[in-house]
Amino acid sequence: MRILLANRRELCDNYVMRSTSHVASKDGQDLGHYSDPPLLVLASLASGPKHGHAMIDDIQRLCGTRLGPGTLYGAIARLEQQGWIEPLEPEDRRRPYRITADGLRVLRARLSTMNQFLQAGLQRLEPQ
Amino acid sequence: MKSGVALILIRLYPRAWRDRYGLEYRALLEARQSGISEVFDVALSAMSERIFPTQGGNMERDPGSFGAIVRHPSALIPIAMSLIALSLVVAPIPFHGPPVREPDEGAIGHLWQILMAGQLPILAFFAIKWLRRAPRPALGVLALQVGAVLSAMAPVFYFNL
Numbered sequence: 001m002r003i004l005l006a007n008r009r010e011l012c013d014n015y016v017m018r019s020t021s022h023v024a025s026k027d028g029q030d031l032g033h034y035s036d037p038p039l040l041v042l043a044s045l046a047s048g049p050k051h052g053h054a055m056i057d058d059i060q061r062l063c064g065t066r067l068g069p070g071t072l073y074g075a076i077a078r079l080e081q082q083g084w085i086e087p088l089e090p091e092d093r094r095r096p097y098r099i100t101a102d103g104l105r106v107l108r109a110r111l112s113t114m115n116q117f118l119q120a121g122l123q124r125l126e127p128q
Numbered sequence: 129m130k131s132g133v134a135l136i137l138i139r140l141y142p143r144a145w146r147d148r149y150g151l152e153y154r155a156l157l158e159a160r161q162s163g164i165s166e167v168f169d170v171a172l173s174a175m176s177e178r179i180f181p182t183q184g185g186n187m188e189r190d191p192g193s194f195g196a197i198v199r200h201p202s203a204l205i206p207i208a209m210s211l212i213a214l215s216l217v218v219a220p221i222p223f224h225g226p227p228v229r230e231p232d233e234g235a236i237g238h239l240w241q242i243l244m245a246g247q248l249p250i251l252a253f254f255a256i257k258w259l260r261r262a263p264r265p266a267l268g269v270l271a272l273q274v275g276a277v278l279s280a281m282a283p284v285f286y287f288n289l
Binding site (some may be wrong): 051052053056068069070071072073074076077078081090092093094095 | 145148149151152153154155156157159160165166169170171172173174176177182192
């Protein structure tokens with residue numbers, strides 16, 4: 001898991017998320033649209049339970065992408081519906097979420113696929 | 129984001145979604161800096177939620193929300209008892225005119241007293257159970273219950289029964 005998550009910053013830097021502010025663009029080029037806020041939420045929760053505000057900040061630190069609150073909660077609602085994350089007891093008005101065992105399995109599978117894609121893509125860039 | 133703006137934006141979402149996520153979502157919006165992009169993001173997500181509801185409109189409610197708490201028997205029964213007590217006094221007025229004070233309170237008077245006194249332990253149970261778990265929604269429900277009690281007592285004092 002740690003090895004796979006180590007690649008996430010690299011992965012995120014190469015995509016522009018739907019309904020997000022890409023605040024850390026390296027070269028200002030729009031490389032296309034890749035809509036997967038749920039994957040970012042799962043990756044953020046892989047390091048421990050967090051509430052919405054902490055998730056936005058963590059994802060921004062992770063890959064420079066700032067999820068909008070609507071996009072974040074759209075992802076949270078669907079991930080919870082799928083049983084990949086679960087709510088914890090609220091702290092004041094904020095409610096933390098944690099990733100479930102199913103969520104970890106899905107995240108691992110998705111990152112493995114992306115890692116294979118990344119390796120294959122980088123190999124093709126190597127001089128023949 | 130200002131509280132008023134956050135409230136307006138949250139109202140764009142379907143009721144079931146608001147009941148489940150409204151409280152925590154509002155806390156998040158109020159903690160964030162407001163900007164056109166954030167407002168646009170929330171509005172777009174709300175529209176998307178209305179078109180493609182997360183759980184087909186059958187979302188499980190947040191057990192700590194006002195909508196969920198008010199449906200508990202300990203919240204509903206006292207309100208129902210107060211409304212029945214109110215109707216016992218008010219319903220005969222169109223047929224028999226305003227009630228008058230009599231030495232013998234009669235069956236209706238006793239029933240009114242039983243309904244009003246009988247709800248006190250239920251009210252206490254509700255307050256003990258919910259004020260710790262979800263103070264704000266529980267206070268809202270308690271306000272409703274007190275309002276119902278006052279409305280049941282109002283005609284009794286008005287007609288000096």
